[in-house]
Amino acid sequence: MKGLIAMAAFILIIVGLLLALPTPPDVSSTDALNKQVISKQNRLSNNKSDDSQLSLNEKKINHQLIIKGASWFDGDTWHHDSPLIVIDGRVNFSSDFSEELSDLPVIDFSGKYIIPGLIDAHTHTWGSALQQAVRFGVTTELDMFTQPTFVTQAKQQQSDVADRQQADIFSxxxxxxxxxxxxxxxxxxxxxxxxxxxxxxxxxxxxxxxxxxxxxxxxxxxxxxxxxxxxxxxxxxxxxxxxxxxxxxxxxxxxxxxxxxxxxxxxxxLVHVFHDQLISNDLLLLMKQKNTFVIPTLSVISSMFGKAGTNFILSNSPLQDRLTPAIINQLEQSFDAHTPSKNALNIAQKNVQLMHQAGIDILVGTDAPNPGTAHGVSIHNEMQLLQQAGMPVLSILKAATSLPGKYFPVAKRGQLIDGARADFLVLSKNPMQSINNTQFIEHVYKNGYPINVNHTEASNIKLPAKLADFKHDLSNQLTSNPFFSTSDDRFQGNSAANIKWQNIGCDTMGSALITGSIGQSFPYPWAGAMLTFSENMEIPVDLNADYKQLEFNVSGTPGQYRLLVFTQGLQRPAEINYTISPTDNTCQQISVVFEQHSSINWELVTGLAWVANKEHKAFEFMLDDIHFKAKTKKH
Amino acid sequence: MKTDSALYTSKTHLFGIYYYETRAEFLKAMRMPAFAIPSLLFPLMFYIFFGLIFNQSAMNGQMPSYLMATYGVFGVIGPALFSFGVGVSIEKDQGWLAMKQCSPMPISAYFIARILSAMVFGVLIILGLFLLGAIFGDVAMHTWQWLLTMTVLLAGMLPFCALGLWFGLLAKSQAAPAIVNLIYLPMAFLSGLWLPIQLFPEIMQNTAWMFPAFHLAQLTLAIQGLDSGIGVLWHLTILLVMTVIFLFLATRAFRHQAEK
The missing domain is CATH 3.40.50.10910 (Amidohydrolase)
Incomplete structure (x- = not known):
C-alpha cells in the first residue's frame, strides 16, 4: 500500500511538472491583436495571419533603432518631424520610451524619403524569387499560383522577425x-x-x-x-x-x-485588367457596388503586346547596378504567341483610369516572372505604367503599400504603423514628385534589418575543356552529378528515356548509351540525356568566357535530334537541331558554334540536354567526347 | 487448500516483490555514484554545451528544442545500456544472478526491477533536460508534445535494455564497461544525438540507419515535426524489429547462461 502511494505521488509530480512546462502562445489571442479594422473584411478575420504563430526567436530579437531626419510615409500619410522607431524588428509607437530611447542606436536619414516595403500583388513565386524581390524593395509578394510546398517552407521562415534577407509571401x-x-x-x-x-x-x-x-x-x-x-x-x-x-x-x-x-x-x-474593350458604365457601377478591386498587371500586358521590359529603368537609377544578367535576360524576353497590338495596352490603361476615377481600388501587381517581367524590379515598371494610366502618385504609393492590407490577410505589412514589421525603403529622391523616384533606393530594410542589395550570384566556375569522355562511367569534369535520363514523363507525358554507360566508345573506350521512345501525349515531347551544371540549376556557367564552340560525338538511330540549352532566368530551354545521318554506326562529330546562335545567352548556361525529336518512336544513340574548343587568342 | 505457490503468486504479494525489488535496485544504483552521477549529469552537461551555449540560434533557433529531443535519447539509453550491459555482467560474474535465479522470486522481477529503476533514472534525466530547455533554451511545446516526448523516450529504453542485457550476459565483467562505452558513444554520435544528423555527410546519414538510437531519435523529433521526414512508420517498424532481434539474442544468451 505504501509502495502504491509513493509511486502514485511520483507519477503525479512528474505529470504536474510536465503540465507546468511552457507551451506556444495561444493562436487566437495574438490573432485578435493583428486583426485589422477593415470594412469589408469581416470574413477575413478568422484567416490565420502568419504573425499569429509567434516563434521562439521573436522573444530573443532585440533589434532596435531610431531613424531621424527623414520624411516618411506610413502607407496613408506623410510624416516630416517625427522619428521612426523600431523595436524588436517592428515599428513601435505604443509607449513612451523617452528614457529607454536614449540608449537606442540612431540613424540620421536627413533629406531622405522613407516608404513602406512594397507589396507586389500578383506574382508566381519559387526558387530564389523572394531573395531577388527584396533587393528591389518588394518586401511582400502575393503569389497567384505556385507549389504549396514552397509556400509552406517560406512561411515558416517569415513566422518571426529575424534577419531573413528575403521578402514575405502569401499565396x-x-x-x-x-x-x-x-x-x-x-x-x-x-x-x-x-x-x-x-x-x-x-x-x-x-x-x-x-x-x-x-x-x-x-x-x-x-x-x-x-x-x-x-x-x-x-x-x-x-x-x-x-x-x-x-x-x-x-x-x-x-x-x-x-x-x-x-x-x-x-x-x-480581378487579378488582371481586361484589354479587349473599354469598360462599360454598367460594369463600373457593379464593381463599385460590390467593392471589387483590380490588380491590372500592366507590366505583363505591355510585354505581351510587344513592349520591351527593360525600357522603364531610368538611366541613372540604382536599380541598374542590381540587375543580374539573369534578370536582364528575363526582362528582355517576350511572349511569342501573341500578335503585337499596341492598342491593347492603351485599352488596359484607359480601363485602369476609368476604374480609378470611379473609386475602384487598384493594387500593384506584375505577374512576374512571366516573359518581360522579373521579381522585384518590375514593380517599378508597373508603377510607371499606372502613372501613365493617369493615377496620381499618392494613389499609386498607397496601392503598392497599404491598400493590399484592406483585402489580403497580410497583417499590417505595407504600413509603418505601430506593431507593423519594420519593412521600408529609404529613397534619395522624393517619390511624391514622380513615381519614377521609387527607383532611387538607397536602402531596403526588412524586419528592421538592412538588405544586402549587392548580388553575389556571379559564378566563378571554371569550365574544363573536356566536359565528359565517358571512359569509365557517366561522370563529368564539371560537377559531381552524373549525366541522367530525362523525358516528358515527369510532366505526365508518355515518352521514356534510359541512360547507361557502355564499354564501347567513339575514339576511346566508353560512352553513354541512351535509349528511349517519344510519346504523343505531351505537346512538346522529349526524351534523352541531360547534364545540369549545378544542383538546382541555379548557378550559371559562362561558356563564352573561354570557348567558342561545343563539340560532341554521336551515332545511333538516324534522324533529327536537338541540343537543349538551359539558361538562367528562362523556363524554356533554347533548342539547336542536329542530325544523325544513316551510317554504319561510325561516330559523327557535331559542332555548335556559339556565335551562330546569338539569341542564346551563352554566359548563363545552367544545363544541357541531348534529346530525340518528335519523329522518333523508338531511338537509341550513343553520346561521347563532349568538349569545348578554346577561343583563338587575338594579339 | 492453498499451497505455498498459490500464495506466492497472489497479486498483492507479487506486486510487493516487484516493488521491493525495484526499490532495492534503484537504491543500489543511487548508492553507486560511479553509475548515478555520469548517467544523470553527462546528458545535461552536453546539452548545456552544445544546445544552449554554442548553437542556440542555429536552425532558425530550433536548435535547443532539436537537441533537447536527441540528448533525451542519449540520456535514456545510457542507464538502459549500463544497467543491463555492465550491471548484469558484474552480477553474473559475482554469482549474484545465479543466486537470484535460485531464489523463489520469479526471475522476471529481477529484470523488471532493472528496467523500472533505469526508467526512473530516465525520468530524472528527461525532466532535467526539459527544465533546462524550457528555462534557458526558450523551448515551448504543447502539453501533449511534452508528455509524448517523455513517453516515447521511456518506451524507447526497452530495445536498449534488451541490447544491454545481451552484452551483459555475454561479456566478462572486466570488459563490460569498455564494450558498452565502445557501443554507446560512437552510436550516439553517429545517430545524430550530439549534432543534428543533417549536418553529416550523406554517407554518414545513410549509415545512421543501422543504429536503433537513430530511429528512436527520429521518432522523438517527429513529435516536434523536426524529423528528416522519412516517415514515422519506418522508424517505428525498424525499431520494433531491432527490439525483437535483441530480445531473441538476449533470451538465447540467458538460456545458455542458465545451462552453465
Missing part, C-alpha cells in the same frame, strides 16, 4: 482551373475542377494545403482560346465556397465579358 497555392485550362500548361500536375458540385471540396483542399485565398481562372464560353475553362456555374460555386470558408476569391480574366461574369459572381478581385 493562393494551386489555382482553380478546368482540365486543360490555363494553369495546366506548365507541366505541373495539378488537381482541376469540372463541376460546381466539386467547388466546396476543392476550396477545402486548397485551405488544407495552406492557401491564403483562392485564385480562379475563368474564360467565358464564347471567347476563342487554346484553353478550356470552368463553366460560369462552377465560377459562381467556387466564389461562394470560398466565401463560405471565409477566404477571398480572386479571378483571372482577360476579357470584358469574363470579368463581368466574375464580378457578378461576387469575386473579391
Amino acid at each position: 493562393s497555392g494551386i489555382l482553380a482551373t478546368s482540365e486543360g485550362g490555363h494553369g495546366t500548361e506548365y507541366g505541373i500536375n495539378i488537381p482541376t475542377i469540372d463541376s460546381p458540385e466539386q467547388a466546396l471540396e476543392f476550396v477545402k483542399q486548397r485551405l488544407a494545403e495552406g492557401s491564403d485565398y483562392i485564385k480562379i481562372v475563368y474564360i467565358q464560353a464564347n471567347k476563342k482560346t487554346p484553353f478550356t475553362s470552368i463553366s460560369r456555374d462552377t465560377l459562381n460555386a467556387l466564389v461562394k465556397a470560398a466565401h463560405q470558408m471565409n477566404v477571398m476569391a480572386v479571378v483571372h480574366t482577360s476579357d470584358y465579358e469574363s470579368a463581368y461574369h466574375a464580378v457578378s459572381a461576387g469575386a473579391d478581385g
